Amino acid sequence: MAEQKNYDVLIVGAGIAGAILAYKLAQAGKAVLVLDGGPEIPDDRSPYMEQFYLAQAKTPESPYPVIPDDPAPTSLDINNWQNQGSGYLIQQGPLPFSSTYERVAGGTTWHWLGTSLRLLPSDFALYTNYLSKNSPPIGTNAIDWPITYDDLEPYYCFAEQEIGVAGDTANEDYLQITFGKDPKNPTQPYQYPMPQVPQSYVDQQITGGIGQMQYDGQPVTVYPTPQGRNSIPYDDRRQCAGNTNCIPICPIQAKYDATVHVGKAQNLGVDVWYQTIATSVSVDTASGLVNGINYLQYQVPNGPATGSGIATAKIYVLAAHAIETAKILLNSPLGSSTVANKSDQVGRNLMDHPVQLNYALAQNQVYPYRGPLATSGVESLRDGSFRTQRAAFRMEMGNEGWNWATGDPYSTVNALITQGANPISGPNHTVNGGQFGLQLKQQVNAILTRQFRFGSLVEQLPLATNRVQLSTQFKDNLGIPRPQITYDLDDYTKAGVAAASQIAQQIFAKMGAMDFTWFQPNNPSTFNYNGTQYLLQGAGHVMGTYRMGSDPTTSVVDANLRSHDHQNLYLLGSGVFPSVGTANPTLTIAALSIRASEAIASALG
Amino acid sequence: MSTDPNFTNFVGLSSILTGYPQDQLAPAIDSTGLAQEYLNWMTKHADPQAFQQTLTTYANIAANFPLPQQPGQVQQQILADATMGPIGRRIIRLWYLSTWYTSEPPDPNLDGQVVSMNAYTMGLAWDAAQAHPMGYSELHFGYWAVAPPNNDVSPNQFPNVNTTSTPSPEAVTAAAERPTALQRGGI
Numbered sequence: 078m079a080e081q082k083n084y085d086v087l088i089v090g091a092g093i094a095g096a097i098l099a100y101k102l103a104q105a106g107k108a109v110l111v112l113d114g115g116p117e118i119p120d121d122r123s124p125y126m127e128q129f130y131l132a133q134a135k136t137p138e139s140p141y142p143v144i145p146d147d148p149a150p151t152s153l154d155i156n157n158w159q160n161q162g163s164g165y166l167i168q169q170g171p172l173p174f175s176s177t178y179e180r181v182a183g184g185t186t187w188h189w190l191g192t193s194l195r196l197l198p199s200d201f202a203l204y205t206n207y208l209s210k211n212s213p214p215i216g217t218n219a220i221d222w223p224i225t226y227d228d229l230e231p232y233y234c235f236a237e238q239e240i241g242v243a244g245d246t247a248n249e250d251y252l253q254i255t256f257g258k259d260p261k262n263p264t265q266p267y268q269y270p271m272p273q274v275p276q277s278y279v280d281q282q283i284t285g286g287i288g289q290m291q292y293d294g295q296p297v298t299v300y301p302t303p304q305g306r307n308s309i310p311y312d313d314r315r316q317c318a319g320n321t322n323c324i325p326i327c328p329i330q331a332k333y334d335a336t337v338h339v340g341k342a343q344n345l346g347v348d349v350w351y352q353t354i355a356t357s358v359s360v361d362t363a364s365g366l367v368n369g370i371n372y373l374q375y376q377v378p379n380g381p382a383t384g385s386g387i388a389t390a391k392i393y394v395l396a397a398h399a400i401e402t403a404k405i406l407l408n409s410p411l412g413s414s415t416v417a418n419k420s421d422q423v424g425r426n427l428m429d430h431p432v433q434l435n436y437a438l439a440q441n442q443v444y445p446y447r448g449p450l451a452t453s454g455v456e457s458l459r460d461g462s463f464r465t466q467r468a469a470f471r472m473e474m475g476n477e478g479w480n481w482a483t484g485d486p487y488s489t490v491n492a493l494i495t496q497g498a499n500p501i502s503g504p505n506h507t508v509n510g511g512q513f514g515l516q517l518k519q520q521v522n523a524i525l526t527r528q529f530r531f532g533s534l535v536e537q538l539p540l541a542t543n544r545v546q547l548s549t550q551f552k553d554n555l556g557i558p559r560p561q562i563t564y565d566l567d568d569y570t571k572a573g574v575a576a577a578s579q580i581a582q583q584i585f586a587k588m589g590a591m592d593f594t595w596f597q598p599n600n601p602s603t604f605n606y607n608g609t610q611y612l613l614q615g616a617g618h619v620m621g622t623y624r625m626g627s628d629p630t631t632s633v634v635d636a637n638l639r640s641h642d643h644q645n646l647y648l649l650g651s652g653v654f655p656s657v658g659t660a661n662p663t664l665t666i667a668a669l670s671i672r673a674s675e676a677i678a679s680a681l682g
Numbered sequence: 683m684s685t686d687p688n689f690t691n692f693v694g695l696s697s698i699l700t701g702y703p704q705d706q707l708a709p710a711i712d713s714t715g716l717a718q719e720y721l722n723w724m725t726k727h728a729d730p731q732a733f734q735q736t737l738t739t740y741a742n743i744a745a746n747f748p749l750p751q752q753p754g755q756v757q758q759q760i761l762a763d764a765t766m767g768p769i770g771r772r773i774i775r776l777w778y779l780s781t782w783y784t785s786e787p788p789d790p791n792l793d794g795q796v797v798s799m800n801a802y803t804m805g806l807a808w809d810a811a812q813a814h815p816m817g818y819s820e821l822h823f824g825y826w827a828v829a830p831p832n833n834d835v836s837p838n839q840f841p842n843v844n845t846t847s848t849p850s851p852e853a854v855t856a857a858a859e860r861p862t863a864l865q866r867g868g869i
Contacts, residue, residue: 127799129817130818131796131799133796275827277826278826278828308823318819318821319823319826320816320819321813321819328818438840438841438843442829444812444813444830446811446813446814447813447821448825449826476826478811483860486779486811487807488860491779491787494787498853499856500849500853500856501843502857503849503857504850504853504854504856505847505853506843506844507843507846507853508844513699513700513701513770517700518701518702521778521807522812523841525807525813526811526812526835527840527841591843591845595857597857
């Protein structure tokens with residue numbers, strides 16, 4: 078066990094928020110300690126690859142070690158969410174929170190997709206621009222961001238350099254997105270650090286099939302996706318080889334993950350204590366300053382705690398993930414409340430991007446299961462006057478056929494082999510089973526090469542009642558209360574899901590594609606909207622649980638991510654998002670971390 | 683190459699069952715050893731009597747019928763047989779999906795086991811899809827922007843899918859039993 082030194086900053090969590098912060102502070106000459114619950118990052122990821130290859134259910138978490146002392150939710154838990162205690166999260170419903178995360182160094186970027194979209198300028202004031210225009214206003218617990226797009230723009234540029242984003246600013250010129258000057262060379266216009274990743278053959282065929290379409294007053298337009306994967310060798314890592322496996326694991330680390338910045342931070346002298354679980358925050362009641370982080374340590378994954386203590390520094394940062402950071406704060410009593418919680422917003426406003434999957438067979442072959450998992454999306458529906466009435470969404474276009482939707486190729490190939498008329502997707506579509514030989518090979522080819530899907534990420538409104546609390550009944554292996562989740566969707570969000578499904582159906586009809594979208598009716602993840610049933614799926618985007626704002630009575634941290642209540646406490650990660658827009662959150666998490674690093678360095682003097 | 687008659691018969695039968703030539707499944711110089719791995723697996727895990735009966739039946743077909751007639755004979759004598767049919771379908775699932783299922787036909791909850799890394803990276807389903815196993819590509823940057831080169835597997839024929847608004851109870855049950863993937867990953 079390393080010794081406690083005189084640290085300037087103590088960071089809990091070595092995911093992307095904490096790792097980039099640690100690196101930036103080390104660059105500024107600060108002494109930094111990072112606590113992470115997971116084991117040391119392996120030098121070589123081949124054991125993870127082996128575990129992935131051998132996993133029958135190739136879920137996002139399938140490559141990674143299971144650590145009962147450092148537990149995390151799994152995708153398989155969600156199918157059984159009503160059985161409380163069977164999974165890590167204690168789900169109260171009425172809908173299941175369907176996203177998972179990793180509690181290891183590098184965090185959930187081990188299996189992020191890499192999509193690196195910026196939020197739109199209008200996303201920073203959803204309430205003022207749209208929700209408040211209704212009478213009475215929709216989304217009464219929504220607040221604007223305390224910063225604007227322009228405030229964050231330079232930090233988006235820095236974040237794109239750190240992550241290594243491949244893209245072309247000329248193709249990101251929609252819905253008032255702007256790019257300033259190159260922060261490193263202010264006489265030049267900004268450009269992404271790597272050229273755009275080529276759009277897949279699937280993307281090109283669907284784009285052609287969409288042609289000219291409109292939906293709710295907006296054009297339906299496909300854009301290449303800016304993405305955190307190497308289109309050229311960059312930052313000492315390989316060029317993408319199209320393993321089609323960004324989730325659960327990139328075999329060659331061509332996709333950025335935050336282990337990159339954990340390593341860079343360590344090279345600059347940052348100390349990382351692994352297998353160290355932060356349990357609570359200690360506050361000096363006289364000064365209101367944080368005076369330490371209580372932690373437990375373990376040596377074997379399911380063994381007892383082997384150490385405990387309180388780690389100290391001048392400034393404290395929780396960057397442990399939107400659910401885990403809220404959990405730590407709620408586990409930190411202070412007077413009659415808890416740390417950083419004068420607003421009573423800690424743990425509330427839990428949001429995801431509910432995903433609407435629609436999938437089909439194209440008339441002609443589109444050749445999926447090739448390339449990065451997604452290289453394009455319909456981005457033109459992310460903003461418009463409709464946002465007074467219903468949620469916006471982006472439509473991610475998958476390069477992995479129906480792998481997400483039905484578990485293919487396994488489902489379809491098994492349906493072709495088993496004797497009888499066997500459904501592929503729902504019962505209304507069957508294939509003749511009992512096939513073998515060349516005929517089998519041809520049918521496998523004919524089906525799999527025509528598969529494509531949209532995964533629409535819908536903006537969810539903040540609800541005070543969607544929240545993380547501490548379970549009073551269930552504790553983890555080390556005796557720490559497990560997160561209890563209450564979660565539902567409001568009608569504004571549901572209307573966005575319905576719209577996403579409708580435009581997908583219109584695209585299928587225009588293309589002459591055969592729609593196979595189906596799920597088991599009335600299963601515990603379905604909800605009804607306007608007489609139609611939808612299936613709730615998670616995006617892995619966990620947001621909102623300690624939001625930023627200018628008003629200390631309605632938000633937890635300020636524009637610099639500093640706690641309104643405690644001058645030397647900062648909270649990082651997507652928990653600070655007051656609203657979620659339709660951009661995948663990782664790039665914004667990174668940009669906010671870099672921005673906070675300046676505030677923290679300056680507070681240290 | 684093995685001179686074990688079981689191996690010869692297993693490869694010959696596998697070729698007819700999968701639609702892939704013997705020299706692709708088990709070339710004379712085969713550093714992957716996948717055919718031998720699958721034979722060993724079947725020997726260890728399949729019903730020994732049924733498996734041996736299947737190989738013997740195939741050997742008789744191979745000895746008595748010209749190659750073009752062999753698929754039809756394999757269908758009639760092996761795949762349509764109550765004992766040997768499940769063995770034949772298990773062999774197809776191994777080659778295509780690299781997976782051994784506890785039951786045959788598989789439980790819809792995909793109660794299977796990936797045979798090995800070697801098996802996963804050579805699953806024929808991916809090849810038939812003109813793709814590569816997810817997580818194992820030997821291709822290079824940008825290949826995904828164009829159609830794959832060998833475009834002759836199913837010459838532009840839409841697959842045979844039966845569509846009905848009144849599905850059979852069996853189809854309703856089979857569809858309902860498949861697990862729902864609630865987060866990306868495909869299960």
